[in-house]
Amino acid sequence: MLPHNSTDQPIAGPLLGPTGTVAEEDPIFALLQAYRQDERADKVDLGIGVYRDSLNRSPVFQAVKAAEQWRVDTEADKAYIGPLGDQAFCSAITELALGKSLAAALDARLACAQTPGGVGALRLAFELLMQMNPDVCLWLSDSTWQVHRPIAEAAGTRQGTYAYYDAQQGRQGFDAMLASLKAARPGDAVLLQASCHNPTGLDLSEDEWHRLTAFCQQRQLLPIVDMAYHGLGNGLEPDAAGLRIMAQAMPELLLCYTCSKNFGLYRDRTGMVAALVQDETLQPALVQQWMQLATRHYFTPPAHGAMLVRRILQDTDLRAVWQGELEEVHTRLRGVREALYAALSKAVPQRNWRFLQEGQGMFALFPLSVSEIEHLQNAYGVYIVSNGRVNLSGFNDTNLPSVVAYIAATVRALESGCYQEQAC
Ligand SMILES: Cc1ncc(COP(=O)(O)O)c(C=O)c1O
Numbered sequence: 001m002l003p004h005n006s007t008d009q010p011i012a013g014p015l016l017g018p019t020g021t022v023a024e025e026d027p028i029f030a031l032l033q034a035y036r037q038d039e040r041a042d043k044v045d046l047g048i049g050v051y052r053d054s055l056n057r058s059p060v061f062q063a064v065k066a067a068e069q070w071r072v073d074t075e076a077d078k079a080y081i082g083p084l085g086d087q088a089f090c091s092a093i094t095e096l097a098l099g100k101s102l103a104a105a106l107d108a109r110l111a112c113a114q115t116p117g118g119v120g121a122l123r124l125a126f127e128l129l130m131q132m133n134p135d136v137c138l139w140l141s142d143s144t145w146q147v148h149r150p151i152a153e154a155a156g157t158r159q160g161t162y163a164y165y166d167a168q169q170g171r172q173g174f175d176a177m178l179a180s181l182k183a184a185r186p187g188d189a190v191l192l193q194a195s196c197h198n199p200t201g202l203d204l205s206e207d208e209w210h211r212l213t214a215f216c217q218q219r220q221l222l223p224i225v226d227m228a229y230h231g232l233g234n235g236l237e238p239d240a241a242g243l244r245i246m247a248q249a250m251p252e253l254l255l256c257y258t259c260s261k262n263f264g265l266y267r268d269r270t271g272m273v274a275a276l277v278q279d280e281t282l283q284p285a286l287v288q289q290w291m292q293l294a295t296r297h298y299f300t301p302p303a304h305g306a307m308l309v310r311r312i313l314q315d316t317d318l319r320a321v322w323q324g325e326l327e328e329v330h331t332r333l334r335g336v337r338e339a340l341y342a343a344l345s346k347a348v349p350q351r352n353w354r355f356l357q358e359g360q361g362m363f364a365l366f367p368l369s370v371s372e373i374e375h376l377q378n379a380y381g382v383y384i385v386s387n388g389r390v391n392l393s394g395f396n397d398t399n400l401p402s403v404v405a406y407i408a409a410t411v412r413a414l415e416s417g418c419y420q421e422q423a424c
Helices: 027-037 062-074 087-098 100-109 117-132 148-155 174-181 206-218 241-249 280-297 304-314 316-347 370-380 400-415
Strands: 110-115 137-141 158-162 189-193 222-227 253-258 271-276 363-365 389-391
Touching (some): 062 304, 087 100, 087 110, 087 253, 087 271, 087 304, 100 110, 100 241, 100 280, 117 148, 117 271, 117 280, 137 148, 222 241, 304 316
Parallel strands (some): 137 158, 137 189, 222 253
Antiparallel strands (some): 253 271
16 A cells, blocks of 8 residues: 555655555565454464464574573674675584585585575575576476565566465375476576475475486576475474485585574574585685675675574584474474364364375465455454465464364354354
């Protein structure tokens, strides 16, 4: 909606331009705003993608707290860290993502930059694509994190859509995925998620990662792997399997990594972009590209989060504490999936809830219509993104039974037509 003045004319001026065009509100932040304004004591937020524990808190990891204390005690200056950021942090993340031996084997072919979060990494990766080939098409999955497309648009890339989510079956459709990617041309890029696919929670099997790798090799497609939930699915090693399969075989690949979720550093904007190049002689050119792109966009990334992550990963004791905390997160998410699957299969047996067991990580797409989602919000204060994406960590022992009952009541009411006719 445009802002209006008292004469009801759209406001225009140097800041808003001659037409007064105003950007649309982000739907997930708008939902969060509505949730915050809701005065019902038993409201439930299943919207924004921030992890919550069984007490509905998003506490700072203990390992992060300890590293922050270390930082306060030891940081000697506040000078700029430079466009490439903290390179020791980048090495630690590369090793975490690829595993020690693969990271060492690929080291000379990797050019990395620390970035402001995962979005900073994605933006730099997409900008690089455009610099290398303005005609490139970036292929995104048919259901994807809702910020992927705007970032790609801002970078100016053309976009294609590949099939990923089979809504009828509530599962990932690998054959359809490959079939749709046949339309990609050599040199095009394919955005993939390493694990815990946002929003579906449905990932490729190892066998499918191998087949996809062969497909990309054959058709000379560039994979861009977005790794935003490393460790939240089945643990650090299994969650990295797909990336490692690709990195081992592909001549070139881009990796966008964020520590927002697995270190809980959302607001500290801690991420990395890495380019794996075909030949180590090309590596310095990629370093130059990252330098230039970072300088043009933000000059130098924030130091705080990267320093904490580096400390945690380099210190044996802190690393063990962090791994234990991360383990708790993915164990809890697995437990919520199982509990919800059991409860919803019983309460709403006419819908298929298998995706809860088959998926992993924080998100799942619930088979609910927009009017059912609206009804859940209006009647019961249960907040779900309009595409049905649910943040599973919003469930806990206290609210799970009641939310399941609300879902069952909503489905019953709307299926019988009561809701629309105001008859019940
Ligand atoms: C799939 C995916 N990629 C990237 C990001 C960006 O993370 P960050 O908050 O670090 O920018 C997110 C955040 O939710 C995400 O879900």
